[in-house]
Amino acid sequence: xxxxxxxxxxxxxxxxxxxxxxxxxxxxxxxxxxxxxxxxxxxxxxxxxxxxxxxxxxxxxxxxxxxxxxxxxxxxxxxxxxxxxxxxxxxxxxxxxxxxxxxxxxxxxxxx
Amino acid sequence: xxxxxxxxxxxxxxxxxxxxxxxxxxxxxxxxxxxxxxxxxxxxxxxxxxxxxxxxxxxxxxxxxxxxxxxxxxxxxxxxxxxxxxxxxxxxxxxxxxxxxxxxxxxxxxxxxxx
Numbered sequence: 001x002x003x004x005x006x007x008x009x010x011x012x013x014x015x016x017x018x019x020x021x022x023x024x025x026x027x028x029x030x031x032x033x034x035x036x037x038x039x040x041x042x043x044x045x046x047x048x049x050x051x052x053x054x055x056x057x058x059x060x061x062x063x064x065x066x067x068x069x070x071x072x073x074x075x076x077x078x079x080x081x082x083x084x085x086x087x088x089x090x091x092x093x094x095x096x097x098x099x100x101x102x103x104x105x106x107x108x109x110x111x112x
Numbered sequence: 113x114x115x116x117x118x119x120x121x122x123x124x125x126x127x128x129x130x131x132x133x134x135x136x137x138x139x140x141x142x143x144x145x146x147x148x149x150x151x152x153x154x155x156x157x158x159x160x161x162x163x164x165x166x167x168x169x170x171x172x173x174x175x176x177x178x179x180x181x182x183x184x185x186x187x188x189x190x191x192x193x194x195x196x197x198x199x200x201x202x203x204x205x206x207x208x209x210x211x212x213x214x215x216x217x218x219x220x221x222x223x224x225x226x227x
Contacts (some may be wrong), residue, residue: 046217
């Protein structure tokens with residue numbers, strides 16, 4: 001089955017700096033890669049996603065890049081703010097049905 | 113639109129008991145998935161239902177089962193509870209139209225504690 005690895009597991013940045021979280025996947029048939037943000041005690045919420053026919057997608061301060069050849073994708077957050085502090089999960093779709101494999105999460109802390 | 117609703121929010125059970133968790137998806141969403149979230153393992157896929165059929169099953173023992181009703185609501189059952197089953201159980205629904213993967217919309221989860 002698919003294996004998704006996510007790094008780093010924890011990340012601290014100063015407010016205003018950028019944060020980058022990286023994920024690798026093993027199944028070349030995966031074609032959809034969402035990112036979720038989970039604040040403490042809350043549900044995971046989709047923040048951005050990318051499909052395999054696109055190399056980069058941006059939404060305001062958040063961007064995701066995908067390298068299909070190398071089988072890795074990354075989340076970039078620019079001009080970080082304290083409210084960006086949360087756990088971020090990457091995910092890769094299964095080649096069969098609507099099943100996702102999640103990374104183990106990155107706990108991001110933005111220091112004011 | 114109302115979001116994904118899970119009940120109950122919290123459950124405390126003892127070893128050997130069984131438990132049933134409920135999930136109501138977003139209106140119009142026919143795909144319902146269940147995930148187990150633990151601090152060490154992250155989110156682990158349990159199973160996914162679409163139009164009352166289980167399409168995928170994760171690597172969990174047979175004690176974990178589920179079903180989906182004609183109105184897309186889903187239930188998950190865990191029998192013969194073990195201490196290691198203590199976790200946050202998340203339900204997610206998605207539109208999944210046209211054969212394309214679509215994003216998951218999660219509920220708030222059910223926090224199960226087994227003592």
